[in-house]
Amino acid sequence: MLVTFGMVTPTVMIIVLIIALVLFGPGKLPELGKALGRGISEFKSATNGEEKEEKKEVES
Known part of the structure; x- marks a missing residue:
């Protein structure tokens, strides 16, 4: 098997x-x-939001 x-x-x-x-x-x-869907979408938006903030700090 x-x-x-x-x-x-x-x-x-x-x-x-x-x-x-x-x-x-x-x-x-x-x-x-x-x-479950709301939790997943909030998790995705939170991870994407952190990436955007890091990019803004690098560009400054």
Whole structure:
């Protein structure tokens, strides 16, 4: 059997989604998805903001 570490296959994603559905229920999943999306976008904007500030300091 081939073991792949760090690779997420479609089968693994389906299993994780089924477990999440059982644990949180269908009403909570959209809320969790929105919260996760907001967190990721805030993280991206924070990392991009730090890079822009560093570039401004270098140019000055």
